[in-house]
């Protein structure tokens with residue numbers, strides 16, 4: 001369903017070229033919940049953002065449902081992006097709009113007629129358990145509720161794929177559980193393929209069926225978590241599998 005072939009991305013920075021992603025290849029099948037894990041700066045978000053070309057790779061191919069995205073014209077790409085929803089660490093809600101209008105926003109951009117819009121907004125808010133919050137503004141919501149609004153908004157255009165960039169990094173552990181449960185339900189009930197960037201092996205173990213471990217811009221190992229005997233080979237994968245902890249910056253300093 002998603003094929004990333006030899007993706008590379010270099011940023012120009014004041015300190016010189018920064019190779020954020022180097023020759024990364026990944027095959028994600030329909031229905032997967034695919035985790036991308038690694039330390040801060042490993043290139044996870046950059047790689048994730050190439051899947052909808054929010055980040056255009058310098059080299060490599062991005063194939064989604066048989067279509068090579070880097071070859072699409074802007075209009076075709078915009079259409080294709082409707083089938084790829086995305087959520088972020090800091091929710092990215094529009095603070096001057098209430099919950100209903102936040103979810104309505106992508107539908108208005110896609111020019112969905114009003115009656116159909118209303119139906120979809122209600123369905124999506126029901127899916128994330130926020131039907132009673134339509135009139136609330138983001139400032140009045142908890143972190144978990146904000147992320148569930150963001151999930152509803154990402155689902156509004158009936159995507160086939162949901163990209164999640166550290167969706168639980170700004171919330172407490174209990175809320176993490178409710179967000180992950182919502183994502184799992186969406187995957188199970190709607191068959192939406194999910195790609196999730198995280199620092200936390202607990203997140204991977206809770207919902208992913210596959211995971212790729214990244215370090216210094218490269219994918220160093222991939223695992224099918226349905227397999228019984230997982231034997232990590234790389235130092236970083238061994239570290240991640242053996243330490244079920246959140247990879248905060250100070251802990252990263254202890255990793256050798």
Ligand SMILES: Nc1ncnc2c1ncn2[C@@H]1O[C@H](COP(=O)(O)OP(=O)(O)OP(=O)(O)O)[C@@H](O)[C@H]1O
Nearest residue numbers: 011012013018020039040041042043044045046047
């Ligand atoms: N737009 C940009 N311009 C310059 N450098 C960037 C840009 N985006 C990312 N980088 C750099 O590329 C590297 C990879 O960043 P990326 O965000 O993909 O890593 P990550 O594994 O997701 O880490 P984090 O969890 O900290 O976001 C980092 O060194 C980052 O500073």
